[in-house]
Amino acid sequence: MSNRATGGAGKPPLYKIVMLGDSGVGKTSLVARLTNPDRPLNHDISATMGIEFDTQMLDTPHGKVKAQIWDTAGQERFARVLLPTYFRKAKGVILVYDITNAKSFESLAERWMAQLQDHASTDDLAKLLVGNKSDLEASREVSQEKAQQFCQEYGMEMLETSAKSGENVLTSFERLIGIVHDRALTSQKSRGGIAGLGGPSGGTSSATPATVNLDETKGANTDSAACGC
Numbered sequence: 050m051s052n053r054a055t056g057g058a059g060k061p062p063l064y065k066i067v068m069l070g071d072s073g074v075g076k077t078s079l080v081a082r083l084t085n086p087d088r089p090l091n092h093d094i095s096a097t098m099g100i101e102f103d104t105q106m107l108d109t110p111h112g113k114v115k116a117q118i119w120d121t122a123g124q125e126r127f128a129r130v131l132l133p134t135y136f137r138k139a140k141g142v143i144l145v146y147d148i149t150n151a152k153s154f155e156s157l158a159e160r161w162m163a164q165l166q167d168h169a170s171t172d173d174l175a176k177l178l179v180g181n182k183s184d185l186e187a188s189r190e191v192s193q194e195k196a197q198q199f200c201q202e203y204g205m206e207m208l209e210t211s212a213k214s215g216e217n218v219l220t221s222f223e224r225l226i227g228i229v230h231d232r233a234l235t236s237q238k239s240r241g242g243i244a245g246l247g248g249p250s251g252g253t254s255s256a257t258p259a260t261v262n263l264d265e266t267k268g269a270n271t272d273s274a275a276c277g278c
Contacts, residue, residue: 061106061112061113061114061115062114062115062230062233063104063114063115063116063117064114064115064116064117064140064141064226064229064230064233065117065119065138065139065140065141066116066117066118066119066139066140066141066142066143066222066225066226066229067118067119067121067135067136067139067141067142067143068080068118068119068120068121068142068143068145069142069143069144069145069157069161069164069165070144070145070146070153070156070157070161071146071147071150071152071153071156073147073150073153074145074146074147074150074153074181074182075145075147075181075182075212076120076143076145077101077120078181078212078213079143079145079179079181079210079212079218079221080103080118080120081212082212082215082218083103083105083118083218083219083222084103084105086215086218086219101119101120101121102117102118102119102120103117103118103120104116104117104118105118105222107219107222107223107226108223109223109226109227109230109231110227110231111227111230111231111234114226114229114230116222116226118222119135119139121135132164132167132168133168135168136165136168136169139169139174140173140174140175140229140232140233141174141175141176141177141225141226141228141229142165142169142174142175142176142177143176143177143179143221143222143225144157144161144162144176144177144178144179144205145179145180145181146178146179146180146181146191146196147180147181147182147191148180148181148182148183148185148186148189148190148191148209149182149185149188149189149190149191150190150191151190151191154180154190154191154195154196154199157178157199158199162203173232175225175228175229175232176203176204176205176225177205177206177207177208177221177224177225177228178196178199178200178205178206178207178208179207179208179209179210179221180193180196180207180208180209180210181209181210181211181212182211182212182213183209183210183211183216183217184211184213184214184216193209196209206224208220208221208224
């Protein structure tokens, strides 16, 4: 998968996508698999402390776009401080749970959807439910039927993925960014506006994630680190 735009006039739009879910469900591993699909997955990936983001070129039915994918700490003591910055100008969210951990699924309704309501413009935010670790079917605690019920209640689609094998990882990100881009194009037609986030389209290299430490979220540095988000 190429990280460069192919042909066409103008630069591809840039959309901010955020990852939500408990610590340990595999958010960071999913992003790592997306940005480096051929690299062996590091099973010792430590829990994210603060905010990291990667920029990745993705295909949609309407052409290539850039997704700025934000990953934050699942631990609540970090999330409480970081969420207002995290959601600023976000256009899409991937809600991740571990299919072998029923508690991680319950947390989506008990905690993460409430955080979305408090800190994000949910009417404009595209959402996708992702059940990770599908390679561990024998240890499944969350049925697909239960996940589908959640999707019906909150109005979103779902996919099951495996960061370990790569199954459905690219598909899930392209599915969400396709919804985001389609909404932006529809809005652009009705308002005559410009789709996307704005800010530099050069983006951050997908191979080297930018990091926003907890202390850096205080003050103006946060916005500059987020490429104008």
